[in-house]
Amino acid sequence: DAMVIQNPRYQVTQFGKPVTLSCSQTLNHNVMYWYQQKSSQAPKLLFHYYDKDFNNEADTPDNFQSRRPNTSFCFLDIRSPGLGDAAMYLCATSSGRGLQYFGPGTRLLVL
């Protein structure tokens, strides 16, 4: 009965090779978020979708893009991963009342 699902749980990519991380939800929430969490740090919001309305945080690098083809799915695309992009990527959903439900995360390793 998983509610927010992230695939894969671990992703290894090469420097500069595009990578896509996936998130799906069974909660039918209208808001979906992507966070980046580096070691021993708090999660940092990259962007979120309110329905189909995309909202980018001001300091999110252009290297990071997102797609939301429907309510259930949201993707994080990293066009040219650098070593500094190695992190845990967390997807979260919300019905818009403040409470967010997090997925288990995808740990990205860049070689």
Added chain:
Amino acid sequence: AQSVTQLDSHVSVSEGTPVLLRCNYSSSYSPSLFWYVQHPNKGLQLLLKYTSAATLVKGINGFEAEFKKSETSFHLTKPSAHMSDAAEYFCVVTSGVDTGRRALTFGSGTRLQVQP
């Protein structure tokens, strides 16, 4: 504007003793406050939430927190620590009128160690 300060980056307790993780917040509007727990290489799990109802909030796994507006605090407590409580804990605040676009503001986290 909103912010969260977790006063301790590391807390170490013995199994069976009380746990206290401290959190202070600031918010321009009536805040909603949360505590999340993160075990190694896992996502964030909600422990409890305060959303302007009862000031003493009970959560999962025996945790509770008390919202004190006069002190702008939302400390997390548990009467008796268990080894499985060892994890990273995040205090989180959100506020504002547009609930659909609320950003969460995270504290820097407190790592709880439980000694046998």
